[in-house]
Amino acid sequence: xxxxxxxxxxxxxxxxxxxxxxxxxxxxxxxxxxxxxxxxxxxxxxxxxxxxxxxxxxxxxxxxxxxxxxxxxxxxxxxxxxxxxxxxxxxxxxxxxxxxxxxxxxxxxxxxxxxxxxxxxxxxxxxxxxxxxxxxxxxxxxxxxxxxxxxxxxxxxxxxxxxxxxxxxxxxxxxxxxxxxxxxxxxxxxxxxxxxxxxxxxxxxxxxxxxxxxxxxxxxxxxxxxxxxxxxxxxxxxxxxxxxxxxxxxxxxxxxxxxxxxxxxxxxxxxxx
Amino acid sequence: xxxxxxxxxxxxxxxxxxxxxxxxxxxxxxxxxxxxxxxxxxxxxxxxxxxxxxxxxxxxxxxxxxxxxxxxxxxxxxxxxxxxxxxxxxxxxxxxxxxxxxxxxxxxxxxxxxxxxxxxxxxxxxxxxxxxxxxxxxxxxxxxxxxxxxxxxxxxxxxxxxxxxxxxxxxxxxxxxxxxxxxxxxxxxxxxxxxxxxxxxxxxxxxxxxxxxxxxxxxxxxxxxxxxxxxxxxxxxxxxxxxxxxxxxxxxxxxxxxxxxxxxxxxxxxxxxxxxxxxxxxxxxxxxxxxxxxxxxxxxx
Numbered sequence: 001x002x003x004x005x006x007x008x009x010x011x012x013x014x015x016x017x018x019x020x021x022x023x024x025x026x027x028x029x030x031x032x033x034x035x036x037x038x039x040x041x042x043x044x045x046x047x048x049x050x051x052x053x054x055x056x057x058x059x060x061x062x063x064x065x066x067x068x069x070x071x072x073x074x075x076x077x078x079x080x081x082x083x084x085x086x087x088x089x090x091x092x093x094x095x096x097x098x099x100x101x102x103x104x105x106x107x108x109x110x111x112x113x114x115x116x117x118x119x120x121x122x123x124x125x126x127x128x129x130x131x132x133x134x135x136x137x138x139x140x141x142x143x144x145x146x147x148x149x150x151x152x153x154x155x156x157x158x159x160x161x162x163x164x165x166x167x168x169x170x171x172x173x174x175x176x177x178x179x180x181x182x183x184x185x186x187x188x189x190x191x192x193x194x195x196x197x198x199x200x201x202x203x204x205x206x207x208x209x210x211x212x213x214x215x216x217x218x219x220x221x222x223x224x225x226x227x228x229x230x231x232x233x234x235x236x237x238x239x240x241x242x243x244x245x246x247x248x249x250x251x252x253x254x255x256x257x258x259x260x261x262x263x264x265x266x267x268x269x270x271x272x273x
Numbered sequence: 274x275x276x277x278x279x280x281x282x283x284x285x286x287x288x289x290x291x292x293x294x295x296x297x298x299x300x301x302x303x304x305x306x307x308x309x310x311x312x313x314x315x316x317x318x319x320x321x322x323x324x325x326x327x328x329x330x331x332x333x334x335x336x337x338x339x340x341x342x343x344x345x346x347x348x349x350x351x352x353x354x355x356x357x358x359x360x361x362x363x364x365x366x367x368x369x370x371x372x373x374x375x376x377x378x379x380x381x382x383x384x385x386x387x388x389x390x391x392x393x394x395x396x397x398x399x400x401x402x403x404x405x406x407x408x409x410x411x412x413x414x415x416x417x418x419x420x421x422x423x424x425x426x427x428x429x430x431x432x433x434x435x436x437x438x439x440x441x442x443x444x445x446x447x448x449x450x451x452x453x454x455x456x457x458x459x460x461x462x463x464x465x466x467x468x469x470x471x472x473x474x475x476x477x478x479x480x481x482x483x484x485x486x487x488x489x490x491x492x493x494x495x496x497x498x499x500x501x502x503x504x505x506x507x508x509x510x511x512x513x514x515x516x517x518x519x520x521x522x523x524x525x526x527x528x529x530x531x532x533x534x535x536x537x538x539x540x541x542x543x544x545x546x547x548x549x550x551x552x553x554x555x556x557x558x559x560x561x562x563x564x565x566x567x568x569x570x571x572x573x574x
Contacts, residue, residue, distance in 0.1 A: 007375075008513050010373065014370060014371075017367065018385045020445075021386055021388065021445065022388070024400055024404060024445065025389070025392075027404065039409075040408075040409035043414060058450075086295045086299075089292045090292060090293050090295065090296045092292055093288070093292035093293045097289035105296075105297070105383070109470065112300070112304060114556070115308070115553050115556075116552055116556055117501070118306050118506060118532055118549050118552065119308065119311055119506075119546070119549035119550060119552065119553045120305075120307035120310075120549070121311075121545065122311055122536045122541070122543075122545045123302065123306070123307035123547070125542070126542065127302075127307060142299070142303065143303040146299040151296065170285070173281075175281065175284055176284055176285070180292070181563075200319050201391075204393065205394060207395045208508055208509070208533070212537060223395040230399060230402070237403050241400070241403065244396050244399045247396055248393070251391050251392075251393070259384075266453060267453060267454060267458075
């Protein structure tokens with residue numbers, strides 16, 4: 001009997017926690033779908049007759065939201081591709097080759113992971129300023145284009161590639177880059193999925209560095225555009241919430257596509273390492 | 274033909290170096306150089322890109338007597354304390370609930386608890402800015418209905434409530450994220466150990482203490498260190514919720530916010546660099562102490 005009671009308690013506890021976790025997100029959705037004046041009239045959703053897409057309409061007509069959305073898609077898309085290429089290439093070298101200098105490189109990588117990036121914020125700003133990359137997407141993407149964390153992830157997954165397989169490829173006349181491209185990459189497909197999402201979330205949500213580099217609002221990405229909207233539209237919460245909702249949506253969609261790979265990729269380093 | 278053969282041998286010999294070259298190049302230019310430069314800059318007072326005055330360790334000694342910096346360090350430490358001692362036990366608790374064998378819909382609950390992490394910090398801040406509103410905000414209305422808390426409670430305008438608001442928001446954001454690590458660790462625990470413990474007559478609490486905890490310890494240390502480092506770098510949340518000033522009486526000013534203020538609003542990159550290096554030193558010392566205390570030292574990871 002008490003077993004059943006415990007089971008019920010377990011589900012009640014989990015359900016309560018779920019409600020708490022979901023409330024802000026449900027509220028966000030409800031806030032977008034209210035008429036601008038109704039935001040605080042109803043706690044959550046209004047009666048069906050009062051639902052409205054007015055906030056979205058205003059978002060795209062009053063503000064150049066399409067532009068910010070495209071900017072973010074472009075920056076994140078390019079950054080993910082570049083990071084993916086360099087991280088998997090470097091990870092392959094660390095996993096499947098022995099070479100003098102490998103140890104120092106890996107120690108160097110570990111050391112950089114320990115140092116908070118904000119230490120170099122000032123000099124990095126000066127550097128970007130002097131080489132003329134201020135207010136450009138190159139200045140945004142290039143400093144972060146090699147992910148040390150990503151290299152470790154790919155090294156971890158590529159360690160499992162059998163050496164015999166690579167040797168056989170070499171005898172068949174496959175170049176080393178060909179081995180990376182035709183053998184190592186396809187084998188690491190789950191890790192590619194995980195890393196894509198991790199790096200997409202990183203660049204899509206990135207705020208501090210874009211805030212420093214970008215000045216022209218035509219080039220703004222979503223996080224800084226939204227920060228600016230907070231200042232300019234402080235009374236129009238509905239529009240702000242609609243913008244927030246649309247900013248979150250791409251990450252959520254990508255997460256549902258790559259969910260399985262993502263969770264295993266996140267924990268791979270921690271549990272096995 | 275001979276040329277291509279030579280190329281084949283050349284690329285075989287140099288492949289790892291070529292593959293690692295992008296990392297080394299980017300790291301030297303955008304990592305090592307700014308790092309060294311920031312150490313150098315921390316000995317100067319700067320104002321804009323042109324003016325520099327050498328002050329030796331002046332910036333660091335000024336930090337020691339700078340009340341705003343002390344406030345920022347205190348706030349950051351309090352925030353980190355709650356991240357580790359409030360948030361992580363809750364994460365572990367949730368993971369233990371989800372790890373029960375006969376649980377149905379485990380993946381559903383896991384997804385629900387994890388979902389806030391999909392929302393970027395900036396977007397979380399924008400949402401909670403409205404939720405924390407006095408009078409109409411969701412939080413006050415809920416707390417008013419449940420606990421009778423006054424509707425005009427100003428979470429972001431009262432110096433005593435700013436930190437609870439930040440802790441609450443980050444709790445919502447990260448509790449499920451850290452749970453994922455604990456759950457993965459729990460699922461990797463060798464089940465034979467439990468059977469052996471049961472044979473020895475261990476009750477549930479003793480099993481937790483002597484089987485579960487030691488087994489998940491490496492992951493737990495990893496999570497503790499990671500969330501401490503993350504907390505030390507708190508920036509976006511208070512910056513958006515409270516504005517760049519740091520809230521009433523600097524109640525929400527963090528170390529990185531103070532670095533940003535000095536470097537990019539006042540324009541003194543020298544002082545900002547000194548703050549950065551102090552932060553790095555703090556992160557290093559605290560994570561080493563944590564690893565030492567938990568005995569993860571010898572594992573080396």
